[in-house]
Each structure stands twice: as C-alpha cells, then as structure tokens.
Amino acid sequence: MKEKAIVLFSGGLDSALTSIILKDAGLDVIALRFVTPFGCIRKNEAKDVTGIIKEKFKIKVEEIILNEEFIEILKNPKYGYGKNMNPCIDCKILMLKKARKVMDEKKAVVVATGEVLGQRPMSQHKIALNNIENESGLKGYLLRPLSAKMFEQTIPEKAGIIDREKMYGIFGRGRKQQYELAKKYGLDVIPQPASGCLLTDSYFSNRIKDLFKYKPDFNERDVSFLRIGRHFRIGNEVKLILGRNSSENAVLEKMYSSSDVMLSPGDDIPGPTGLVYGNNISVNDISSSMSVFAKYSDKKIDSVKIDVKSSNKIDCLSAVPIDESAISRMKI
Numbered sequence: 320m321k322e323k324a325i326v327l328f329s330g331g332l333d334s335a336l337t338s339i340i341l342k343d344a345g346l347d348v349i350a351l352r353f354v355t356p357f358g359c360i361r362k363n364e365a366k367d368v369t370g371i372i373k374e375k376f377k378i379k380v381e382e383i384i385l386n387e388e389f390i391e392i393l394k395n396p397k398y399g400y401g402k403n404m405n406p407c408i409d410c411k412i413l414m415l416k417k418a419r420k421v422m423d424e425k426k427a428v429v430v431a432t433g434e435v436l437g438q439r440p441m442s443q444h445k446i447a448l449n450n451i452e453n454e455s456g457l458k459g460y461l462l463r464p465l466s467a468k469m470f471e472q473t474i475p476e477k478a479g480i481i482d483r484e485k486m487y488g489i490f491g492r493g494r495k496q497q498y499e500l501a502k503k504y505g506l507d508v509i510p511q512p513a514s515g516c517l518l519t520d521s522y523f524s525n526r527i528k529d530l531f532k533y534k535p536d537f538n539e540r541d542v543s544f545l546r547i548g549r550h551f552r553i554g555n556e557v558k559l560i561l562g563r564n565s566s567e568n569a570v571l572e573k574m575y576s577s578s579d580v581m582l583s584p585g586d587d588i589p590g591p592t593g594l595v596y597g598n599n600i601s602v603n604d605i606s607s608s609m610s611v612f613a614k615y616s617d618k619k620i621d622s623v624k625i626d627v628k629s630s631n632k633i634d635c636l637s638a639v640p641i642d643e644s645a646i647s648r649m650k651i
C-alpha cells in the first residue's frame with residue numbers, strides 16, 4: 320500500500336508539478352482543487368491541466384467549494400491584502416486547514432503545495448510561509464516539493480517515507496527550472512503560473528472595494544454579480560449591471576429576482592440587458608439606470624425605448640442617453 324499525499328492543486332504549473340513529483344516519489348497523490356467565488360478566469364485551461372493530471376498521471380482530483388468561509392476572510396484578513404484585494408496568506412491558511420482535515424480522513428502522511436520560496440513577495444517569503452505552516456496546524460507535515468531543500472525536513476522526510484532526494488531546491492521568481500521539470504516529467508501542456516484568481520486583478524478589486532464601502536454585509540449573491548457585465552453605482556444602495564454580450568445578458572435574466580428591476584430593449588434594436596439591484600430602489604434610481612442603459616443601446620438616437628420589468632410587471636418607457644462625463648463618475 321502506497322502512502323498518501325494531499326496536494327493543493329490550483330491548476331497552475333507549480334501545483335501540477337508538485338503532484339507529479341510526489342507521484343514520481345512513490346506516493347498516492349490526491350489533488351485538492353479549491354473553488355472560491357473569485358476563482359480562475361482561465362477555467363478551460365485549468366480544466367485541460369486537470370484532465371492531464373487525471374488521465375496521463377493517474378492522479379485523483381477532488382474539489383472543495385469555499386463560499387461563506389472565504390468571504391469572511393476576504394472581509395477581514397488577519398494578514399492583510401496583497402497588491403490588490405487578494406488575502407493570499409489567510410486564503411492559504413484556510414485551504415491548508417481544509418487539507419489537514421482531508422489528510423486525517425484519508426490517513427495521508429503529508430500535505431504539499433506548489434509554493435516556491437521567494438516567488439511571490441507577499442505570501443512566499445520565509446516568514447509568511449512559516450506563519451502559514453504554523454496556523455494551518457500542519458507544522459512538520461507541510462511539504463513544498465519544488466523548494467523542499469530550502470526548508471527544514473518535514474516529519475515524513477525524516478522518517479524516510481518521502482525521499483528528500485526526489486525533492487527540489489528552487490528559489491525565486493524565474494520559471495526556467497519549472498519548465499525544465501515539466502519537460503522532464505512529460506507535462507506537455509504548460510499552464511500559466513498564476514492561479515487566475517480574480518482578486519489579483521486590479522479592475523475586479525475596484526468592484527470589491529465598492530462593495531465593501533456600500534454594502535459591508537455583502538452576501539454570495541452580491542459576489543456572484545461581480546463577475547458579470549459593466550457595473551455602475553446609481554445610489555448608495557443601488558447598482559446597475561449591464562451585460563456585455565448575449566451570454567452575460569442571459570445570465571442577468573436568469574439572476575433576476577422580484578426585488579430587482581430588469582431593463583431590456585423595448586424595440587427590435589439590439590441592446591444590453593440591465594439589472595438594477597439593491598435596497599429601496601427608487602423611481603430616480605430606475606430613471607438614472609435607464610439613461611445609462613440608453614447610452615449602451617445600439618440605437619444611436621436621442622430617445623430609447625426600454626422594457627422595464629419590476630415586480631414581474633413590464634412597462635415600456637423611454638430614456639435619453641446620459642452624457643459621457645456623468646457616466647464615467649458612475650462606472651465601477
């Protein structure tokens with residue numbers, strides 16, 4: 320019976336290599352893929368790598384969904400944010416705590432990550448990595464195979480369960496050694512290094528800051544809106560979201576609830592779908608939203624007809640497009 324190892328698998332190169340290195344070292348690897356509300360933009364690419372890991376390297380991949388717990392650390396991260404709204408240290412600790420549980424359930428000998436010492440300024444310097452190890456309850460059982468030789472031996476290495484000679488001593492931001500390892504182990508598709516987490520995106524982070532400011536008690540629905548469309552701040556409690564293409568329009572239509580107001584083109588001219596949502600939506604809020612909607616309509620005339628759906632009742636109204644300077648102040 321092979322000993323088991325649990326790997327935090329993001330779908331990026333480093334975690335893919337980590338899984339393969341441990342498999343090559345004779346362990347039965349279980350890769351945990353954490354799904355957060357702000358997860359990977361490159362969904363398909365991650366899927367490809369996940370497919371290769373599963374099929375070519377026969378590594379099991381299991382998904383763990385993080386919703387409320389993740390939102391809680393995002394609101395108040397003990398170790399703060401990175402360059403944007405990414406609470407990487409707290410996030411890693413949360414994931415590792417979950418991995419620790421899986422390790423115990425599956426009677427695995429170690430938890431491993433694809434972290435490389437010195438690769439990222441906030442979360443991958445030695446003090447941060449030590450904090451992560453201590454707070455996750457994995458002291459002595461957290462292995463970073465790509466940089467293992469830069470760290471003290473883990474307990475399973477000391478016990479000879481994991482062959483330290485099969486681990487590496489990579490340091491820093493360069494990718495050359497990882498590319499060489501990918502070649503060595505036959506990983507033909509090279510995923511990008513970053514996780515694709517939207518929280519590292521400055522544009523997306525602005526939307527989160529706006530949410531923190533205007534709706535500090537935000538919930539999963541508020542978060543799910545952040546991924547879609549163009550966003551406009553209409554009032555302290557009200558936002559407008561406009562779909563940028565037919566699939567976003569369809570998603571907004573699906574997400575409509577009776578407390579929202581939905582805007583759609585009132586004649587045959589194509590235009591976006593708009594969702595006005597928030598608390599206490601006033602007539603003025605709807606009117607401002609309609610002017611923004613009219614600006615994005617494909618109908619380049621003075622007045623645009625709009626179907627306004629509110630409390631499941633539809634009225635056809637007209638609006639004049641808002642001017643450019645006003646719109647830029649509302650954009651989030």
Ligand code: SF4
Pocket residue numbers: 355405406407408410411514516517518519
């Ligand atoms: S980039 Fe995102 S998913 Fe990755 S550790 Fe940071 S917050 Fe977590």
